[in-house]
């Protein structure tokens with residue numbers, strides 16, 4: 493794997509831990525895993541992204557209904573599959589948004605898609621054409637898996653973090669015009 | 670009468686969270702799931718006093734919605750706050766240029782959103 497891929501993977505890992513912890517979840521990273529062969533029901537959410545230089549990729553999150561409900565209890569008593577899909581879809585959006593915000597000061601701007609989600613029994617994800625890696629987290633005692641796929645157009649150098657972020661604010665903050 | 674707020678987000682979870690945050694005050698919430706839906710909802714609810722709007726959504730994103738909204742004479746000055754994971758400076762500048770009042774980066778703090786909503790709804794009523 494290229495150094496850029498490894499750098500982005502590290503950023504994703506950091507962003508995931510920050511995101512889950514910002515939702516009050518006890519979080520730890522576990523060693524990388526192979527594709528999950530889920531025997532029971534699970535939810536999957538994915539968002540594609542692109543960079544102006546032609547690089548592209550996708551983020552995939554896989555979690556059990558129980559993991560999602562523990563992370564963000566759905567409103568009311570209803571734990572319908574569609575509500576759980578919606579929640580994981582928004583988490584994938586917030587996670588990729590955080591990665592984008594980490595990359596911005598390094599001179600890379602991701603263009604983000606919107607989430608696609610599915611409820612699955614016996615999920616089997618096919619291997620992507622691009623290089624990919626699985627990250628695994630234990631969040632509130634439940635497994636949440638994240639797959640990063642990146643096809644780099646060039647092994648673009650990431651600028652050193654200038655320290656001064658071009659982001660106008662951080663997660664959870666408001667900019668008043 | 671309760672002040673009417675339009676919440677535009679493709680995530681039902683986010684719309685519910687905003688609704689709950691605003692529920693602490695006397696707001697009536699109307700929901701839309703993307704920019705196209707929001708354009709229909711504003712025409713049916715011309716008395717909205719505040720719009721809280723996501724950026725990345727299917728069909729029509731929040732900034733394109735804001736641009737279209739400003740071309741409708743009754744909505745040239747309705748307060749709009751963007752609520753998004755994005756923090757890209759040129760996107761923030763575009764919202765500002767279109768007369769948005771604020772930009773919140775998700776996840777949001779309910780008390781902060783409520784305070785902003787109360788302030789902006791009051792300024793619109795004044």
Ligand SMILES: [Mg+2]
Nearest residue numbers: 679723725726
């Ligand atoms: Mg969204």
